[in-house]
Amino acid sequence: MSCWVPASEAESKSQDASEPQALVANFMGDYCLQCHDTGSAEGEREFESFTLPITSEQQLITADEIIDSVTLKVMPPEDADQPSDEERLALLEVLRNGIQQARENFRSSGGRTVMRRLSNREYENTLATLFDRRVDTLGLTADFPKENTSGHMDTIGEALVTSGFLLDQYLQAASRLVETRLGKPAMQPKSWHFTDNFQQYEELTGAHRSVFKFKYLCLYEQPNTDTRQGGYGHIEDFLEGVPVSGLYDIKVHAQAMHRDTHYDPKIFRIDFSEPFQLAVVPGDATKGHIHYPQAIEPILATTVVPDEEPEWLSFRVWLEAGQTPRFIFPNGPYESRASVIAVNKRYKDEFKAPKVGVSRTSLLREGALPHIKIGEIKVHGPLAEPGGGKEEQAVFGEQGFQEDRAVEQLFAFGQRAYRRPLEDADRKRIEAIYRKRLSEKATPRQAALDTLKMILCSPSFLYLSEITAEDETTLRPFDLASRLSYALWAAPPDDELFAAAQSGHLTETDELKKQIARLLEDDRSDEFIHGFLDSWLNLRDIGNLPPPRKEAWEYYAQNLPESMKQEARLFFRNLLNENGSVIDFLDADYTFVDKNLAKLYRLPEQDTLRLADGFQRVSLAKNKQRGGVLGMAGVLTVSANGVDTSPVTRGVWVLENILGITPPPPPDEVPAIDSDVSGATTIREKLTRHSEDKTCYVCHRNIDPLGYALETFDPIGRWREKYPKPKGKAEAAKVDPSGKLPSGETYKDFPGFKKVLLESRRDHFARNLIEKLLMYAAGRHMERTDQYEIDDILNRVKANDYGLHTMVTETLTSEIFRSR
16 A cells, blocks of 8 residues: 655655666555455455575566566556556566566476377278278277366367276277277178168157057157257167168168147247257167167268158268167157147147047147158168278288288388387287287187287377487477377378378477368368367367256257357368458357348348258347357357356456466355345345455455356357246346456446457457367466466567467467477
């Protein structure tokens, strides 16, 4: 706190302040230590022990915190004495000079990436690359322990631990993959034709027996429902599934029924202007109810169903041994049981003698329930593939397995799996396993398959192991190639990147930039976009706290989580391809939506877009309710708790994900949010009362204003001006989206809040995004000593108009990324 001093003292004080340490000490004493001395340390910030020159990493961290607080005018708090602009600028100059002068002291003491294993996502992508076929149909990681993340990143080495249980799972997964794909018996194609016994379970059974005699397989609802009545169609006489893994042709004689129903469309909650869709997913009767969702059911194929007459619809899909095809209605009615009840109430007079109520049997016989009706199903396969199949050629080469070249073929596969040239020890081990199996009377092919399993369980495959010597700080070419390919493709280097490493040129900046540009242009870089956005924006957590079905039925019926993620991915991809400014993440006059998101956002395109159009770029020039990631439904959903919203939860999300600041956890003595808030009617009033406690106020003054503007969005990102109406006769409270930041900056609404971010926090955001990219790509948290290079990257990015492609390239050519 400021105090009066005699003139002579003031003059002496002014002279002392000419020295950097004295200037810092005077500023701290006048404006900071009342709350942040060693005794109080509010918000876990203690500045009393800070001195110049800077000689330790903790001093660097403290200097950063002081600079951020003073720059953003977060400190001193509004109700305390304030320094003049001249005092602020003088302090900032001294601290920044001190940080720069200390740079040499920390140049060689940066952190290292812990040698890490492949994440589950990378593991499956790597196997799909090595075997040249999707492996998600096998669910290889379904029983793996849940993946640990650190800072929401799934690439941080210290979090990717390996247990004995996981090692056992790796062995089982490798054995299953190799035997299923390469050890399957040769089999001539076979045909199956199903024309009856289309049983449907539970409450559908009686009606289908009575009306259809099980002659038709019908789909009445989309698969993601609560009651599970008619969302999955299976073949009762084919529960054993296909005999071997392979490609199968499936033909379905189907028709869309009653898309022109006269029943109120609101009963079914679907868009009848859209043609009905039919999709195929795998099922396994040994893994649970065949008419319920299962853990492994990727969509294998989708088509449109005709209305007028039944037609043969064709699919070519991959099925694993034991899997049977199941049929779903992706854009079907929501909750068949509820639809039947609603039709019962409103249209019972249309049916013959409905004394008690209209049964489902009567509805099927006389009514107009929208559904898909299947009369026949044909299955043919496994289909012969050239060269023995993709896996055979990917693993053994174009000629397939050759006994006289078995060891050579295993060496070639080992090199691809290990992502580096094999060493003598590798060759000896691979050949020893192969010879041992031969000595145990295994056939040459089986001996080779067993050796493949060993390779896929080797640390050199499971880990991004480094062959760079311990005393070297810069990665050698093959290590750099692997780090780059996993950062951008979540998969091993391709032949061109491997060749660049083999030539030694990859460590040259020009060649590295060339490879970065090539990898980013490839569609496989979608893996980078998906993985990074799942981490930076926490999008992988969408669905962890789903909203109640009654209040947000469209979240389920329209599969909004996938649309939400896709909007962010396409927005990121557009900026990456165009080298657009990352500032667009804070606010933009465009976004990408499909028909379902256009409806959620109430955009005019909801009337013109069709589902078949997919995602389209749309203008937000006249819509200030959206724009930037903070207006995206995915971010708004993942920063809520599913049931309601909180400025605290969303404020913390903005603080961490946009500004890169991690708030301290609340002290143990902080009361619960609901304590002493009698009479408060809105979350804002509750927080105001909660923050009257000084212990609470310290953190809430920094957090809550970052969340108030987002209160204009409900838990799934729908715009609102009022909160939900409470029970009873009370009126729904209006949303107050205004706020005042600790810096004194104010905003009236969501657009005004984004304007504050744009005007005073764009560099904080850009720096945070650089740090997140480095964490994701290098596989470790950034330390304070890394901030010097982050500063350099930020300066180069700013000089190129904050371009995202520039930022990614500068990140991946940095010393941090290229170092152990």
